[in-house]
Amino acid sequence: MTEPPIQTAPAEQENVSTSRSPYGALAAHVQRAGPGDCAALARLVPDALRPHEIAALSRALLSAGLQPEKWRAETWPRWALIAHGMALAGHDGGGRLGRQLAQAGVAESRVTRLLTARGDAFRQMVPRVLRLLASKGVRPNWFELGELILKEDSNERDDASRAEQLRLRIAGPYFSALAAKD
Numbered sequence: 001m002t003e004p005p006i007q008t009a010p011a012e013q014e015n016v017s018t019s020r021s022p023y024g025a026l027a028a029h030v031q032r033a034g035p036g037d038c039a040a041l042a043r044l045v046p047d048a049l050r051p052h053e054i055a056a057l058s059r060a061l062l063s064a065g066l067q068p069e070k071w072r073a074e075t076w077p078r079w080a081l082i083a084h085g086m087a088l089a090g091h092d093g094g095g096r097l098g099r100q101l102a103q104a105g106v107a108e109s110r111v112t113r114l115l116t117a118r119g120d121a122f123r124q125m126v127p128r129v130l131r132l133l134a135s136k137g138v139r140p141n142w143f144e145l146g147e148l149i150l151k152e153d154s155n156e157r158d159d160a161s162r163a164e165q166l167r168l169r170i171a172g173p174y175f176s177a178l179a180a181k182d
Contacts, residue, residue, distance in 0.1 A: 023142040026064035026083060027091030033060065041087035046080035046123065057083055074155075081126060082146045089130040090139035097144040098173030101129070102181070104136035111174055115167045119153045144170060 030041060033056075040056035049057065060083050061068045068076065092100065101111055106129060114125045126149065133140055144166060151163040 021093075021143065022064045022066050023082070023091065023146045024093060026060055026066075027086050027093075027142060029060045029063040030083065030086045031090070038087055041083050044080060044084050046077040046084055049076070049080060053080075077123075078150050081123060081149055082142065085126060085130045085140070085145070085149075086142060088127065089134040091142045092139035093141055093143050095141055096170075096173040097141040098170045098175070099177045100133065100138050100140055101170070101174050102177030104133045104138040106132055108178065111171075115171055122152055 030038065033041070037056040037059060040053045041060065044050070044053040044057065057080055058068060061079060066079070068079070071079075095103075110125075110129065110132075114122070114129055117125050126145075130140065148163060148166040148170070151159040151166065154160070154163070
C-alpha cells in the first residue's frame, strides 16, 4: 500500500523532507534507536519534556528529516506525542487505523471517546489507546494517527476540517470491521 500524502500546516511544510515520509522515517529511527533513547521516548510526557527526553526526541526528529529548530512552541508536544506513541506501540502503515483498533478489540466506547475528544482530553486518550494496542500486539498506522495529532486542536484554519475528515476516515473502517465481526 502506498503512503498517503502528508498534510502539514503551512508553517511546518518547509520542514518536512519531501523525499520520504516523516512518520515512516521517525518509526524507523525509533525501531533502531538505542535502549536509552527508546526508553526516554517511551517514558516522556509530551507536554512536560525533561532534558534527556528533549535530546532523545531531537535526535529522532532530526533523523526523520524534520527541522524542529524552526517550529512554533505548540508543534513540539505534538511531535513528542507521535514519537512517544511510536516508542510505545510501533508503526504499521499497511493497515487502516480503524481496522487496527477493531483488531485489537478496542471498545466502541473508547474509540468514540478518542474520536470525540479535543485538546487535552484527546492528548491524554492517545497514549492509553496505544498501550492497549501494544498489549494486543497491534501496531497503529501513524500516517493517519500522526496527521490527526498534528491537525487536532490546531490554530490553522483548514486543520480543523482536515482533523474531522481524519476522524471519519478512522471511524468508518472501525465500525465496518465491528459489523463484519457480528
